Amino acid sequence: MSIDDRPMAKTTVPAPHRETLHGTDLPRATTELLDGLVEHPWGQVSPSVYETGRLVTLAPWLSGHRQRVSFLLERQRPDGLWGAPEVGYALVPTLSATEALLSVLVRDGDAAGAGRDRLARRTARALDAVATHMCGPSAPAIDLPDLPAIELIAPALVEAINGSLDRLRDAPVPGLEAWAGRRLGTPAGLDGTKLGLVRSLLGSGAAAPQKLMHALEIAGDAAAGLAHARPEPTGTIGASPAATAAWLGAGESVDPSNPGRWYLETVVARHGGPVPCGYPLTVFERGWVLAWLARAGVPLTVRPEIVLSLTAPLGPAGTPAAAGLPSDADTTAGALYALALLDAPCRPDILFGYELDTHFCTWQGEDGASVTTNAHVLEAFGEYLTALRARSAAGTDSAARYAAAAAKAADWLCGQQRPDGSWEDRWHASPHYATACAAIALAAFGGEDRAPAVEAARRWILTTQRPDGSWGHWEGTAEETSYAVQLLLLTGRSPAADAADAVTRALPHLLRGLTSGDGAAAGEPAMWHDKDLYRPEAIVRAGVIAALHLARGSGVFR
Template identity: 40%
Template sequence: MWLLEQQSPAGSWGEGPAPYRLLPTLAVTEALLSTLRNGTAAAVSPQRLAAAADTGLTALRDLCSTGGWPDTAAIEILVPDLVLLINEHLNQSEVAAQHRLGPWARGQRLPQPCGFQAALPERIAERCRAAGGVPLKLHHTFEGIARHLRRMVPSVPGGLLGSSPAATAAWLATGTDSGREQAVTALTAVADRYDGLFPEASPISVFERLWVATALARPGLPTVCVPSIRTWAAEIYDATGVRGAPGLLPDADDTAMAVLVSALAGVPRDPAPLAAFEAGDHYDCYVGEDTGSSTANAHVLQALTAWLSHRPTTGDALQTRRDGTRDWILARQQPDGAWHDKWHTSPYYATERCVTALSGHTGPTTREAVRSAADWVLATQREDGSWGVWDSTAEETAYAVCILLKSTDHAARPDATAALRRAEHILRDASSSSGHHHPALWHDKTLYAPQAMAQAEVTATLELLLTRQL
């Protein structure tokens, strides 16, 4: 019922512009067709399911020709698999014809969206069969290859596969017995926590605590928080690399943030685990990554800078790595002054991360980059005083305010002061409103919103802004 209520008037599902709606609309439409095909609808009539599926298919027909797809997790695998599965459902006469699915009952089928390869899920599965197992990298998005593996499935020692409810459900559908009870228990616990619904990933306690801690540290860690954050840092730091959540690969982003948080809490830890992610002049977020992340490298730069401030005699090699990472980040600034990244829809997030990392460095090139970013922020403020890539949001306003506060060239400029004054009420309202809901702007398989992280950014930035005004 919840899924039916979330369908837009245009027939699609999901948040954000059209390209972001492709994957969620495919997923929900496939689920509706599967339910109709198997006759498993309970509280909802088949007629209502069919009507929703029909409008979903019509929306997909238009979405498939849109293009400009986001760089979300495994979209190149998940999309073609869902298109194939939807067409398999439609090829069953009892689905399309019996439920009167318009042109779909007369043979119309979904095309593969531009840029996607129908054969890719099977090719990935074949590589897994040849290797004799499913690599950890594919666990989080296992649902994209599950039905192609012919019962060769990864083991789940306990909890969720790849920290993903969807991947775990796909794993359970393979009929495997080992670990089944633990997986069902873990899924039930997630559903209980989220009132019967399932998030993109669970738990995100590592990722969440690190980002919250760095946000709170921006205006200066409150004394009362230090013991807790030191405990977090001790629990999270791993000499072999930090994982964003259980069941995921170690990554440079979380590893760097663990090093940074340790330093901010006054208990610096060696950044040596980052060496595993070195990729020439920058750091891969994951070993073997296809596209580099500006924000992950910004966090690495912050981590290395923080470590060297505590251990300035560590050696020239680490300083060389730090300076090379700084230069790589500088080279990725856009002509308008912004940065972009694959983990977040908003350039305000990526730009704030890069500006914050660069602000600890001197030199005309770095100063010019920060100045250019601040000019871009001033040029894109909305009439109500906020910022946002799609709509006004408190989270993005917090990032924009931080960028202006970091720019020494803008410290005394009247236009920057006026912009900050106009933004203050946005941050105040979000901080004072209990249960303020931040929209989904972060990338996983689709868009999601880590509420605690966004709220920490708003709270910390408001404190910074008020301190500046004293």
């Protein structure tokens, strides 16, 4: 696959490929997707209840405040909580939204306007739900998901809620009388000890780990003007609207030329008031979109500036998912893999900085380990070795080292497979994502010794298809269905009869996912891990296009 380096107004696809598939034009969808990468260079990602709630509290002066409050009210579930069905995933967004609505009532008083009674009712419902399901003396233990900084964020939010409840004694709010002076406990297993240590570190003036900047809002008053924090060229602190707002402090007095303020105004304008957790995510989005399309053999012509956006950030430690975050092996491997598929291979030596005795870490000092990071590392080394073989350079010393690194990642992946044939991972709520990442990488670059692991993954996929033909962890989704279809069609030379039948039954869900526009607006859940769950729309759409293209090429879909 080659890169057309001539200046172009848009991506083009040769006319013979322009087939209509049940009214869906895949080449046009691909063109629109690639054009969108340029039109929205900071990325296309769903807004977050958690992050939006933090701006309601930290930046009421910022454009779109009313829209953010309305967003929180609209996203509240009938049971009073926010977020995904599992209580563990609901914890962070629910505490943030509850604290934000309470802060509006306590801080703004009559400024809450005609909707004050409604706001008070919703806040009381939220407090009741939090006490019942999360932070009350009889609340059950919560199975906490591996979300970044959850052990800091949850205690910080409980502390802030309790502060507002204390203030209700002196400034009562009609509808919240029963909560005046009451206290919430922290969820089981989160006692606030680590939060106290981190706040002491930040308050001491010592330099903190860069990844901590992504959740700087947990520092409280110490975050404002933190001396060693400096805005990135985009204006962000920690690639986070909440962290940036916390660093700005009292926004009314912020210099109008402050880049942090204009970063926030830019993000708010892009999303109509609400904001996502991590933004911008240019390299992460582009690497995944291009890799998934190219891996599936989707015909595409890539603008040179998109390729440059993947190569330019590559430094001695690789590349971060977004400016303001530390470089990581996952994003670096994804970018390297995409570049190799696009015939612009870069040496993957920078990944050795993440090599451990048994596997590759996402970043040094990581708590835990990531299946999908190691799957992407395997693909990056494997695809570069393929390029070396094409140049008859596979016998060099460096090639031997790359092969050993790929084998290490493959061995570790096989050791992490669950007995049922699936994998799960810390960066996504669905095992279908982790299983597709691991099985596809092992099938392509793991060698024959790993074939049993791939076959076990195929069996698991076939047994977890829903009666309606979709796949999904909480419900059937086009996103997860695309992962299952890609696994079935990229891990075998030709689909067996049972796999072909499974793909055929999945096609209506993929087509609906492609034609329904914004998946979040269509009701599909956010499933990717950040401080809150998020949905990277362009990446998800690339997965759906890839799955449909593979289905057409396999003969299952004509």
